[in-house]
Amino acid sequence: MGFDVLILGAGSAGSVLAARLSENPALRVGLVEAGAMPDDPDIAVPQKWPALQGRAFDWAYATLPQPGTAGRIHPWPRGRVVGGSSCLHAMAHVRGHPDDFEAWAAATGTRRWSYDGLLPAFRRSESFSSGANAPPGGAGPLHGGEGPLPVYLPDAELSPVVRAYMEAGLALGVPHLGDHNGRSLKGVAANSLTIRDGRRVSAADAWLVPALDRPNLTLITGATVERLELEGSRVTGATLARDGRTEPVFADTVLICAGAVASPLLLMRSGIGAPAVLAKAGVACRLASPDVGENLHDHLLAAGNLYRARRPVPPSRLQHSESLMYLDAADPTRGEGAPDVVLACVAAPAVSECFSAPPPGEAYTVLCGVTHPTSRGRLAITGPDAADPPLIDPAYLTTEHDRRSFVRALQRAREIGHHAALAPWRAEELLPGPAAVTEAELAAFIARAAITHHHPVGTCRMGADPGAVVDADLRLNGLDNAYVVDASVVPAITSGPVHAAVLAIAETFAADFTA
Ligand SMILES: Cc1cc2nc3c(=O)[nH]c(=O)nc-3n(C[C@H](O)[C@H](O)[C@H](O)COP(=O)(O)OP(=O)(O)OC[C@H]3O[C@@H](n4cnc5c(N)ncnc54)[C@H](O)[C@@H]3O)c2cc1C
Known part of the structure; x- marks a missing residue:
C-alpha cells in the first residue's frame, strides 16, 4: 500500500486532516486507526459521556502515582476509535483566551499560531448557533456559520x-x-457544546464521515502503528499490526496524529527521542530528540x-x-x-x-x-512494542x-x-x-x-529553538517529510478545554499544506 500522504491516527486532528487534504483529488490520502468505527450508541448521548470510559474503545491509560495528589494513580481515558478522544470527550468548546496563543507565537516566532493567526481556522471549523432563548449567534467576525462542527450555545x-x-x-x-x-x-x-439535535458530533462525524466516499481517501481501521520506518532523514512509511500480522505501508509524507500520549510513544518506538530513554526501553536511537515526551501538562x-x-x-x-x-x-x-x-x-x-x-x-x-x-511532567516507553x-x-x-x-x-x-x-x-x-x-x-x-x-498536551512541543520536537511548520526536527499534528504540539496549554485549539491546529496545517 502506498499514499502521497499517510495520516496516523483518526482522532480529532486526523479526522480534520483526512477530510481537508482529500479535498484535492490528486492527493492519495491514507488514514490509519487502531480502533474501529464507533458502534456503541451511548457515544452519541451527551449525558452518557462519563460512562464511556473503560469500554473497549478507550485506551484506558493510567498515570504513575502522583506525590502531588496524595500518591494517587489517575485514570487517563483516550479514544481508541474513529473520532478518537472526540468520541469520549465532554463536548465543551472553548478556544482559549487570545493571550494564551501569545505563548505559541513566542515559542515559534510566527504569528500563524497567535489567536488572530488561528481565527480563520476557528471560524472555518464551526457552525455556531444559539439556543432558543439565547442572544443571537450565528456567523460573525468571531464565529463561523458554515463549518463542519456544530457549536451550540444552549439556554x-x-x-x-x-x-x-x-x-x-x-x-x-x-x-x-x-x-x-x-x-x-x-x-x-453557559458552555458552548459540540452537540446537534441533542446528540454528540465528534470530529469524525463532522469532517471525516462525509469525506469517506472520496476515491482518493482510504481509511484503514483496526491497525495499530507499531513504528515509523526511516531511511536517512526521510520516513518511508510505517509498520502496521493488524489481525495478528504486521504489514508495511508506504508514503511520501507522514502526518503523526496519535494524540498527546500516543504520538511521542510512537516516535520513541521508532527510535526518535532521548537516547537514554530509548536505550532503557531496548530501542536503537535513530534520531536524538531529547524533548520527545517532555513538557507533559494537563x-x-x-x-x-x-x-x-x-x-x-x-x-x-x-x-x-x-x-x-x-x-x-x-x-x-x-x-x-x-x-x-x-x-x-x-x-x-x-x-x-x-x-x-x-x-x-x-x-x-x-x-x-x-x-x-x-x-511539567513526562512520558516514556518501557519497551519496543506498542x-x-x-x-x-x-x-x-x-x-x-x-x-x-x-x-x-x-x-x-x-x-x-x-x-x-x-x-x-x-x-x-x-x-x-x-x-x-x-x-x-x-x-x-x-x-x-x-x-x-482530560487535557494532556505538550509532549511534541512546537518551537523555534533547536530543542523543540517540531518546528513552526510542525515538521519533525531532523526529518524531511514527517510532521506531528495533534494536541502534543501545544507548547503551553490554553485556559480551557483544548479540543477547539487542536481542531484549529489541524485546520491551519491543512490550509498551509495544500496552499
Ligand atoms: C474523557 C474526556 C473528556 C474531554 N472533554 C473535553 C471537552 O469537554 N472539551 C475539550 O475541548 N476537550 C475535551 N477533551 C480533550 C479532547 O478530546 C482532546 O484534547 C482531543 O480530542 C485530542 O485530539 P488528538 O487528535 O490530539 O488526539 P485523539 O483524538 O485522542 O486521536 C488520536 C487517535 O490516534 C489513534 N492512535 C493512537 N495510537 C495509535 C497507533 N499506534 N496506531 C493507530 N492509531 C493510533 C487513537 O486511537 C485515536 O483515534 C476530553 C478528553 C477526554 C478523553
Whole structure:
C-alpha cells in the first residue's frame, strides 16, 4: 500500500486532516486507526459521556502515582476509535483566551499560531448557533456559520441549579459573557457544546464521515502503528499490526496524529527521542530528540466542592457540567486578560475516588481548577512494542504556583457555592466541609479531590529553538517529510478545554499544506 500522504491516527486532528487534504483529488490520502468505527450508541448521548470510559474503545491509560495528589494513580481515558478522544470527550468548546496563543507565537516566532493567526481556522471549523432563548449567534467576525462542527450555545435546557450558580457569579460582580469563544473569556456563560439535535458530533462525524466516499481517501481501521520506518532523514512509511500480522505501508509524507500520549510513544518506538530513554526501553536511537515526551501538562479539577441539595436536583439535559466560569482569582470582577482559575457547576454529585457522595438528584458540585498550571511532567516507553505500557508522569501539583492557585480557586468556588442565589438549592456543604478552613486544610483536600480535566498536551512541543520536537511548520526536527499534528504540539496549554485549539491546529496545517 502506498499514499502521497499517510495520516496516523483518526482522532480529532486526523479526522480534520483526512477530510481537508482529500479535498484535492490528486492527493492519495491514507488514514490509519487502531480502533474501529464507533458502534456503541451511548457515544452519541451527551449525558452518557462519563460512562464511556473503560469500554473497549478507550485506551484506558493510567498515570504513575502522583506525590502531588496524595500518591494517587489517575485514570487517563483516550479514544481508541474513529473520532478518537472526540468520541469520549465532554463536548465543551472553548478556544482559549487570545493571550494564551501569545505563548505559541513566542515559542515559534510566527504569528500563524497567535489567536488572530488561528481565527480563520476557528471560524472555518464551526457552525455556531444559539439556543432558543439565547442572544443571537450565528456567523460573525468571531464565529463561523458554515463549518463542519456544530457549536451550540444552549439556554432553555440549562439546569436550574446551574442557572442559580451563574446568578451567584453575576451577583458577586463577575462579568456577563455571551459565550466562551469571543476575545474575552472571564465571566459567566453557559458552555458552548459540540452537540446537534441533542446528540454528540465528534470530529469524525463532522469532517471525516462525509469525506469517506472520496476515491482518493482510504481509511484503514483496526491497525495499530507499531513504528515509523526511516531511511536517512526521510520516513518511508510505517509498520502496521493488524489481525495478528504486521504489514508495511508506504508514503511520501507522514502526518503523526496519535494524540498527546500516543504520538511521542510512537516516535520513541521508532527510535526518535532521548537516547537514554530509548536505550532503557531496548530501542536503537535513530534520531536524538531529547524533548520527545517532555513538557507533559494537563488541567486538573478538584471534585469537588459538594453540596447536599434541599430539594431534588433534576438530571442534566446536556452534559452535566454546563457552565465553566473563568476568573481572575484575586479580583473576579475583572474582565480583561486571561483567567487564572476556573469554576464549573455540575448538576450532580462529582467526587474523586477518595470520597463518597449522595446519589444523583440529592447533591450538586462546584468544581474548580487552575487554568495555567506550571507543573511539567513526562512520558516514556518501557519497551519496543506498542503493547508495552507507557510511563505517564504529569507531575501534578509539583509547583508552589499550582498548589497556591488551586487553594484560591477552591476559595472562590465556596464563595459562589455559599452565595444567597444558591440558597433555594443548598442544604449544607458536604466537601470539603465546614471543618476545612486553613490553606493547609484546603490544600490537603485538593490533593485528594483532584482529577484530570482530560487535557494532556505538550509532549511534541512546537518551537523555534533547536530543542523543540517540531518546528513552526510542525515538521519533525531532523526529518524531511514527517510532521506531528495533534494536541502534543501545544507548547503551553490554553485556559480551557483544548479540543477547539487542536481542531484549529489541524485546520491551519491543512490550509498551509495544500496552499
Ligand atoms: C474523557 C474526556 C473528556 C474531554 N472533554 C473535553 C471537552 O469537554 N472539551 C475539550 O475541548 N476537550 C475535551 N477533551 C480533550 C479532547 O478530546 C482532546 O484534547 C482531543 O480530542 C485530542 O485530539 P488528538 O487528535 O490530539 O488526539 P485523539 O483524538 O485522542 O486521536 C488520536 C487517535 O490516534 C489513534 N492512535 C493512537 N495510537 C495509535 C497507533 N499506534 N496506531 C493507530 N492509531 C493510533 C487513537 O486511537 C485515536 O483515534 C476530553 C478528553 C477526554 C478523553
